Amino acid sequence: MADLVHRGGYAGLGRRVGSGDGVVAVEQAGLAAATVIARRGKAEAAAARLGGHLGLAVADAAKRAVSPAATVLGTGPGTWLVFGGEDPGFVAGLAAALAGLAAVIDQSDGQAVLHLSGARLPEALEKGVRIDLDPARFTPEDVAVTSIAHIGVTLWKIDAAPTFAVALPRSYAGSFRHWLEASAGPAGLAVVSD
């Protein structure tokens, strides 16, 4: 009987470049995640049930709803990307709660998530993000599914520091790391992955 060890998408990619104090990237490994897709014509009901289950207000829009236990990101019409903690039963719980209203598909290992912060973060993001991240226009309530350097990403804002979170398909972690290094390079980049 095999005993398997889990590895995050950024495993082995942690490294400091330059002074390292311009942008700080911290991997969020081991988070439970699922794509929730409402059944036909059930988007509102699914949003309500999802919110009820997690104790937060969910809309059918490109918005972020957050509670200590979970983050719900609107990623498409009637579709949400939901992150939980490290509770292995999280996705099963969602599925049970949304039975009949939405399909719940486990993505816990499909997404490589980074939290990005640092004094020079805005100018680094500017080199890849083709949407307006002006603080007045992109707030911690907003979510953007977009692309950075030819890589599809889900981008959201955690606080006004600003701290951003970016989730991308794990197979792209290395290439995303290259973009981040080049874009934060002059300011210095520190990547912390566990």
Next chain:
Amino acid sequence: MRYSLLSLVSHALGGNRDWKPAWRDAAPQPRYDVIVIGGGGHGLATAYYLARDYGIANVAVLERGWIGGGNVGRNTTIVRSNYLLPGNIPLYELSMQLWEGLERDINYNAMVSQRGVLNLYHSDGQRDAYARRGNAMRLHGIDAELLDREGVRRLYPFLNFDQARFPIQGGLLQRRGGTVRHDAVAWGYARAASDRGVDIVQNCAVTGFLREGDRITGVETTRGTIRAKKVAMAVAGHSSEVAAMAGLRLPIESHVLQAFVSEGLKPIIPGVITFGAGHFYISQSDKGGLVFGGDIDGYNSYAQRGNLPVVEDVCEGGMALMPAIGRARLLRSWGGIMDMSMDGSPIIDRTPLDGLYLNAGWCYGGFKATPGSGAVFAHLLAREEPHPAATALTLDRFAQGRVIDEKGQGAQPNLH
């Protein structure tokens, strides 16, 4: 007046004051045997071969602007016949053979320059696909060579062989391929056709068709009504618009293809190179500009201009393949409107309307096909049957499923 070194010298001694117009800027007559709509390369070539090969000189070429202002003056000047499918190969090879004798034929130096066209491959699958294509060319009597990586390196040592995302494995080379001075093709055919009696009517836009039942008997234009036994459309880029005047719908979408030229540089790229892992192809003009292009913008457009993401995509391909051009500057870009057909291949055929003939759907193949297209279209107009080199290029092949799909992309024009 015949062009020659002698005429050049005698005019030079005369201070170059007594040159005559290269072609007659004719006023439209009320009636012709054949009207060719479109004073681009294909229309002018069609008129020339009608006069030269079939003795039909009572012909008018109607151009809504100035001749040669469309795609014949907005391309990347490449000529080649390295096609895959039997439906296409004969036409492009006929065209290549006509290019090879063009200057002496029309007494105009269009600078046909057979510097070789190289299509790079980057995987075993691509290599085999090019082998299939090269063998098909050889079976049609066309020159083709399959180079390995070292063979490519000998030709173009400055390509990116070592730091590449998709390493170069080799390439398919057609040495007879090359480039032609595009504007000169229009002017040369116009001059030669005009000399044989063809009327070249500029600033004459077709506004409608004269129709008797299911027969087209002429056209309405901004310069009056003109009758003709036969009306031939050679308006690629705008085929759908003109066909619509006759109530026809075509298996065509109009898309914009951008092209680019750099500042003048001393010679560095002898031939034509096409990247196999991105959208980029390049050659260098006699004036020293790097002439390059890539993929169409991908959306229907009649705007004759494109957008920045495609410029970036093309230059990314260029830098990936040829990092030595990074410090060369892009000088000018332009956009041509492509007739993108549903299978990526052209249409040269009669239409459901008697007296109306169609030459359309050239996608990117238009310029290189100019002489062949003119020759086979003239044949169709004169003989009422397809030229042997164009038997597959029918309009009904789509409904029938006899598509000629070189890329295997199906009925999706922006993927061809």
Next chain:
Amino acid sequence: MSSHRLGTGGLVDRQTPIGFSFDGRPLTGLAGDTLASALVANGIRLVGRSFKYHRPRGIVSAGPEEPNALVEKGRGAYREPNTRATTVELYPGLDVASQNRWPSLRFDVQAIGQLASPLLAAGFYYKTFMWPAALWERLYEPAIRRAAGLGSLSGAPDPDFYEKAYAFCDLLVIGAGPAGLAAALTAGRAGARVILLEQDFALGGRLLAERCEIDGMPGAVWAREVEAELATLANVRILSRTAAFGLYDGEVGAVERLTDHLAVTPACMPRQRLWTLVAAQTVLAAGAVERPIVFGGNDRPGIMLASAMRSYIQRFAALPGRSVAVFTATDDGWRTAEAFARAGAPVAAVIDSRRDIVASVRALAGDVPVFLGARVLDAIGGQSLSAIEVIGDHGRRRIAVDGLAVSGGFNPDLAMTTHLGHKPRWSETSLAFLPDALPAHLVVAGAAAGRFTLAEALADGARLGAAAAGMAGKPAAAPPAWRASDETFAVGPLFHVEGGRGKAFVDLQNDVTDKDVAQSVHEGFVSVEHLKRYTTLGMATDQGRTSNVNGLAILARLTGRTIPETGSTRARPPHGPVAIGAFAGLHTGPHFKPTRLTAGHGWAEEQGAVFVETGQWLRAQWFPRPGETDWLESVTREVQAVRSGVGICDVSTLGKIALAGPDVGVFLDRVYCNTFSTLPVGKARYGLMLREDGFVMDDGTTARFGAEDYLLSTTTVNAGKVMQHLAFCHQVLWPELDVQMVSVTEQWAQFAVAGPQSRALLQQVFGSAVDLSDAAFPYLACGAFPLGPTMARLFRISFSGERAYEIAVPAGYGDALVRALMAGGRDLGVTPYGTEALAVMRIEKGHVAGAELNGQTVARDLGLGRMMSTKKDYIGRLMAERAALNDPDRPTLVGLKPTVPGVRLRAGAHFLPIGAAASAENDQGYMTSTAFSPSLGHWIGLGLLARGPERIGEQIRAYDPIRGGDAVVEVVNPVFIDPEGNRVHG
């Protein structure tokens, strides 16, 4: 101090001398100089050779419109050809060389071309070099190519890197002259988000070069104060050294020069940055470019635009000549006379084609000789101007000068207003093209709009800046009203002086003369487009900034039309030349496209795998072992290991799409040509997907894990295409179906475990708790089973034809799983295999793959016609039923083997009947895939052959001339191994 540097004045720092070299000659300039101003200050006139006649040329302008002074900047791989000396910021060690001359700038042998110049008139090459044909490529063309071109590339990879950036704002201001500064400041004070672009390294535009006052302070000082205030506004961003090059749909492209002016490039610093700017409003305040006048010898070094001379004197404190004349048709030219007088070098004469000059302007010349209603007929001199011949009331007079300031009028820099196809209009009062119809959200201010005076420029800027702020919901307080001089700007019509002896150039860089224009007209090239293309007028690196209008005016006169009747010119991006590298940004070399790695990649690297690009993925192609000399040896071993024992292959890259909902069965029936609504839970089925035109799109297996829980797999390369297609079918065609779908390709790491020993290996890994007996888990079964801390999905499917499984775990466990499989299979001799072995085994089994699913084949061609259900409608059914696609003469899938063992087969060979001529008529199909079959000990192939299935046993020719291959092959059943299919069952 350099020979022509003024002792006082200017915006250069006399305390900071800068050493640089021109053609290897060491020179000294000052901080604040451009290369051009430093050359002027050193009294250097001759800086380059012309394109066609190799005539000596000097500096003409003081800005990006420079047609003549192009140099090669830098050495080795850093060499940058065709760099305009007027835009190069001087820095210590700057090393530039002149271009297009040999052996030297002063003595250029190709200058003898001038003797033959009558022969080289417009279009000469179209009329000769035709005989004999062979000589064009061998002799004439190479000579032309060598003579043409200007600078040269190093041929080495660009050693710098580039990046891209995107920004958004309420107001984008292009140009930081008086109008631009006024607009930016007004909107910035109101709180609008402003981005201000300036191609120069200093803000101010003409304010830096003119003697003018705003609110009582010198213009340059005012500009500095405005810049300082803008810098304090958090909502304003200043991008200097940044040139806007194009207006596109909804966005502006610009390029920022980050290190081109630095002697030493800091680490990690890109050379240039490509900006894509999205603005709610754009104010174009790019100013105007002075127009030269076409007359004999007007290209002599020392002849300069009048406003450029003022820039050199008043901004750079460099004297363009000690005895200069002014030739003008504008009031502005007279200001240059004044500038020279103040610099202590009064001009030799002012020649104005006009007669009525207002007193205030006339006074600017002081007491120097003035010729009104006169013209300069010829400029005399060799490598430098020595005299001019003036014609007027006095008749002809020769005046000795070492410089000539020329002012023929001003062309507003409105190119960006025409990028989207809008046309400017000709103004008879301004004698210039002015903006007319404008693109949405773009307005024009100041000189660019034909409002030339300083007061007008400031008022324009304030008004438009306030308007933009208002639109952004940030109404400006009372827009500032600056006090500024309202100098006169009268201009008379003078484009061309006829009758000179010397060549009169319309386009200096492309060597297009008035005679060339005349000849083009004789030959019928009377439209602007024809003229440009026939003579190349306006096609040079200055994009016709100094030549288009003069060319148009001459063409108009020759054809008896007005300028507006003759036409205008539409500019196309880029407005100024942009380094190709800047458009590529980071996406070069290994980073041209992103690279996708599977969870097992690190493990495969440890195994020494050779990787192959598959789409964006890297896959293990084979795993060489020590001692193996070529790939075939490794692949053969891997195949044998699978067929005799057990092997593992990473198949994580296959597309995986999760499908849920009550209507999945119906949906799959419509998108696949075979039936899926009957697929029971716990089973997997192979499916074939067609395009609507009836051709095959993709294939793969779909497994059903629960009543409404399906997993569909696609080929690696088509994963994205299939997802898009399924979304189309669901959202556009059948929104009424209750189906949910999402890609889970990234969620699962998946490995094929194949071979007779595969069950034993899996049993070992799963342990006894999981029953993998054929009874419990037969062929085509699927299920989920606990594996350590997670659940694994198991599929009993086979690509190799052996008993085989695919096992999937959440990607985080992928690395651990493959190590566990290797450990668990050690005693079974488990062998990792790559995509090559995978391909060999699928060919041995006659399974189709990419080479057969090439978008040109229908199911019937692939021997899969029987999969096409007749009981239901599905995408592609009607089109696939068309007669032409069911013609038995269509090439159809067969197997092939050489009649002589040991002969190698190659994909891409075409099939000919034995003894038939090698010609297109006899072409009967082609080889799609080949492999050396270790099991059979010879090469085998799959191919598409006309009437193939009827021809089993027949011998044909596999003709491969392009690789010198020509083999006789026998047509056989495409399934080479185990045609009964016993092995999959074990």
Next chain:
Amino acid sequence: MRIPCPYCGPRDSSEFAYLGDAAPRRPADGDAAAMATYVYLRDNPAGPMEELWYHAYGCRAWLVVRRDTRDHAVTGARLAAGREASA
């Protein structure tokens, strides 16, 4: 070119995949001629046109975008799902 995605907001066209004219409707009734017309023939107008765009690098929704093929002016976009209702 900016496309106003009803879910994501205005995005650069490079985030989208283009299909073409949104007008043709897939014939349901097994008429081969009608299907051939649907698959191959297009109006290809020079002017305003409703088109299908897929937001591949965004919300993965198929959109019906109203755009003028002469000047690329985009005047609206809506979700394609249930387009019969809103069309």
